[in-house]
């Protein structure tokens with residue numbers, strides 16, 4: 001799953017408004033932000049295969065450290081500890097950030113083919129396989145995002161003209177990006193290029209969320 005993860009970030013903001021939306025945007029993609037550097041370092045593995053599923057051009061071969069259930073819980077725990085005792089030192093903020101990190105695995109579970117290990121690569125692997133249906137994948141991510149946008153707009157108030165429309169436009173932009181992501185052709189077989197485009201998207205979207213959040217209270 002790609003842009004659908006941001007639905008959790010928008011929804012969690014409602015439960016703890018002191019949590020920064022930009023931080024939540026990074027948190028919901030945290031295990032992917034680790035995954036791509038891990039691939040480049042040879043710690044985890046992805047294989048680029050055109051139309052491996054209807055919605056993706058890759059096989060996720062080996063990712064026990066970032067995308068196992070145990071790994072996700074571990075990284076959520078790390079995020080909790082950092083936000084509880086080092087960064088903001090607020091228990092509820094730490095809890096919400098940890099939930100955001102863990103939510104990635106739950107949403108990935110819906111779309112991935114069975115490639116998400118429970119604890120190690122030899123343990124059973126899970127994935128409900130919605131990626132085998134590109135339209136259903138797109139609609140699920142879109143529905144999650146639109147529902148979360150509605151929650152976010154209801155629980156916050158615009159403090160400027162930009163604040164009124166900008167978040168809605170940003171979500172429309174994410175939905176357009178996801179058309180290319182899900183229905184677009186294979187962009188080449190370079191893992192470095194894939195890592196750079198994924199990571200720049202994650203950081204650019206988080207930067208946008210940091211900016212957008214200041215336009216509403």
Ligand SMILES: [Zn+2]
Nearest residue numbers: 031032104108
């Ligand atoms: Zn992932």
